[in-house]
Amino acid sequence: MPKPETPLxxxxxxxxxxxRPxxxxxxxxxxxxxxGWAIPGGFVDLGERIEAAAVREALEETALPVRLCxxxxxxxxxxxxPRGHTVSAVYVAEATGEPRxxxxxxxxxxxxxDALPEPLAFDHAQILGDYQRYRETGRITPLWSPMTLDGA
Incomplete structure (x- = not known):
């Protein structure tokens, strides 16, 4: 059976x-x-849980051990x-210490x-906007509805 093509x-x-305050x-x-500027992250390795990849990528890119929230x-x-179709699981995490x-x-x-640099890579402006709404309301904002799924 041929291996199906799927997003990364x-x-x-x-x-x-x-x-920090x-x-x-x-x-x-x-x-x-x-x-550009980006949220830390990267590809999930084969056989790796997404949560473990998030913790690993945070440590690899920032030297910070994180707690996913x-x-x-x-x-x-x-x-x-622009490199190809990817799907990203985006977590909010907390850490203490000095990132490197x-x-x-x-x-x-x-x-x-509310004071982000430019340019932001990928769709990170949208993601960080969703994060700001989450911080203001304490609720996750729905990313789509049946009415918007078809582009209408």
Missing amino acids: LTADIIIELAD GRPIVLIERRYPPL VLLGLYSDPARD AQDDARHLAVFAP
Whole structure:
């Protein structure tokens, strides 16, 4: 049986620094194209749980051990990554300590969620907007409804 083609799976982590006032978030500046500022994350390895990939990617890119708090959502627009179709599970996590740019991160910085850098890579502006709404309301915003699924 031929192997079916499916989207690649990624895990992204919005890391809140719980030991700093206002709980700022950690973003990385990507070392490789597509360039720009991004939520830390990366591809899920074969045989790996998505949650484990999120924790691993956070540590690899920021040197921070994280505690996953909530699944913000799944992002699956076929055009979200110019390298090909990916689906990302995006988690909100918390950490303490001093983050350091590692692995695929050229630079790393800490930002207030309402003062983000540009440009943001991929669909991370949309994801961070959803995160801001989550922080304001305490609720996950539905990403779609039957009325919008067909593009109407």
